[in-house]
Amino acid sequence: MAQFTLVSGSVGLITLQNPPVNALSAATRQGIVDMMNKALNDPEVKSVVVCGQNRIFCGGADIKEFGTKISGPPLIPTIHTIEATNKPVVAAIEGSALGGGLELALGCHYRIAHSKARLGLPEVTLGLLPAIGGSQRLPRLIGVPAAIELITTGRHITAAEALQLGLVDHVTRSSTVDEAIKFAQSVEGKSLDSRRISNYPCPHLPDLDAVFEGVMQEVRQKAHGAIAPIACVQAVRAAATLPYLEGMEIERQLMETLFTSSQARALQYTFFAQRAVSRWSMPSGARWDTSMPKPVHKAAVIGLGTMGRGITVALAQAGLSVVAVETQEKQLKEAKLVVSGILERAAQRRGMAPTLAKITYSHDIRAVADVDLVIEAVFEDEALKEKVFQQLSAVCKPGTFLCTNTSSLDVDHLASLTHNPELVVGMHFFAPAHVMKLLEVVYGSKSSPEALATVMQLGKRMGKVSVAVGNCWGFVGNRMLKPYMEQAFYLLEEGATPELVDQALVEFGFPMGVFRMSDLSGTDVYWKIRKEAEPVGASGQEARVRKGLRYSPLGDLLCEQGRFGQKTGQGWYQYDKPGSRVARPDPWVHNFLEEYRARHGLVARRIDHAEVLERCLYSLINEGFRILEEGIAAGPEDIDMIYVFGYGWPKHRGGPMFYASMVGLAKILERLEHYHRAHPDVPFMQPCSLLRKLVTCGSPPVHKWKDVIKKIHSQL
């Protein structure tokens, strides 16, 4: 797990060996301790170089070991021994130096990095803080403001930025290990007094209290209830105000709390779930590792509204040639400006040339004749999409993959209009499409494994978390959103206000509540979908029962007033002017709700946050179980990643299905039964049979659910 070699006569080369990322497993830590002792005790060794096998220094702690009984030696004493020795120790950083890996490097006297290396302390993203001295050494080395930013965001930085910050001493384009060996020899026997970071005073900051107060406020606001970023600030404050050893004790205490927290478990689950969803499978048995993607060099986007523009940017940034088609001249002109602007600003931020040359614009759909893949992104109108798919099937070269960016329409139906339905796949992007990480990739009943593999790979190229799901109304994300939104409307009928519902959801950790979100995306978006799905019956627009089930027309009535949300300056909230982002409670809405309740003989009652959360979240989770039972999502991780990366579900709660397992499946079942008894006309509250089955099986942990589902399917 770590190898020692004597090189160039006097340099002890210690190589970490734990593929794929040389993580600090118990065995690797033992290897480091043993090899370092060997090097420091060997009189022939005058200096030491630490590096990692396969051109990666170290990806930090072995995350798989978290949540298990920790064995193996701790690293803090070894890092202290390294720092205290009189033999110069040089870290040769290639690939990544992350978390514990960077903390180990900070204990070394010198750091030399390859120009392509990435460095960072991403512990916060796993619900932790850098607790093998990182929170104490980094501020001493690069100053408090830069250290706080790196530690609270977990951002990975380039070698160039690390050099600028003073985090590394030298950056090289040639062999990092060779350079480190030469350098180590050149400093053998020299004093290391000025190289021991723990001895440095933290760079002075005037008005420290005010700085930390401001930082804490900012971090708290962004954290949405996550505790690790707060602990990170507290640890850095200890570095800035206390002697090193006292700061280390604060670091230890803070880590003790975080290490066993449910938030850390959720974030660590998310780390692996994000990677698990790329290993997709289809009900037919086709899988990611047996299906070959086709190369995509040139792609087309049809329709340059908001979504089409974002998709064009995402494709161009992924290095593809793009043909962007828009039939309306004015829209095409505007799109060109917007797309160029986004690409130019992004290139400026990265210090690179923009990728404009890769995009050609046309108003003629025949311009897509030679592309490898088309993404249709016209307005969400079934007849329009049908027409486009028929045209595409006629003009594209044989073998072109035809994708639809739809949030709810039937992928199978669109596929049936083409000559080759096996080439058709849904690509549900989220606005803004070049920013949002999620891509729901929808395979239809005829989609080929090759088509799915191609689209999944394209998603990865665009930097998306791509999740493969089956075809059904709303796919996974919007299908689960329906019961969630319905419950929010019912809560308004029963006495809640939009502010109360939103406040409960924001306290849970969502960046905004359901009504703010609805105002932001436009209340009319779901109005249109509702009108198609739930046509008004003979009993009229205000009817609270449709098809024998409870229905709330509140959202429809609001839209009839032209209150389409932020864009019109009025929705569930009021705004200073159309487009303004500052939402204020609206007395008009309160009055509207009171009059509505009076018309329907509804008596408002006091509703608390717990009820809001149980009804909104448990009904959404219940639908998640139905989706798993039907095989629309291959596993709970798929649902969770859709919600974390597309719907603002707080990452530190792991996604709805992981959250359900943390709350306890028996409790979720009991509360759903309770609410279903109270509202028998709301089918979403009727507990799904998979949930019952899991509870009967003793509520296994989330990673075991697939076994139960498989058993159910094999018994069908």
Ligand SMILES: CCCCCC/C=C/CC(=O)SCCNC(=O)CCNC(=O)[C@H](O)C(C)(C)COP(=O)(O)OP(=O)(O)OC[C@H]1O[C@@H](n2cnc3c(N)ncnc32)[C@H](O)[C@@H]1OP(=O)(O)O
């Ligand atoms: C327990 C007591 C000991 C304490 C020791 C000191 C404690 C320090 C705290 C920490 O260090 S917390 C960990 C901080 N490190 C990270 O957060 C890094 C996580 N990894 C990454 O960001 C990336 O993996 C990478 C290193 C940048 C490489 O990215 P790349 O895209 O090239 O590959 P991936 O697909 O992400 O990963 C490949 C493969 O490796 C697995 N893996 C990656 N990092 C770790 C890790 N730190 N521990 C365990 N496993 C790791 C990853 O899951 C992939 O495997 P899979 O089977 O394909 O899923």
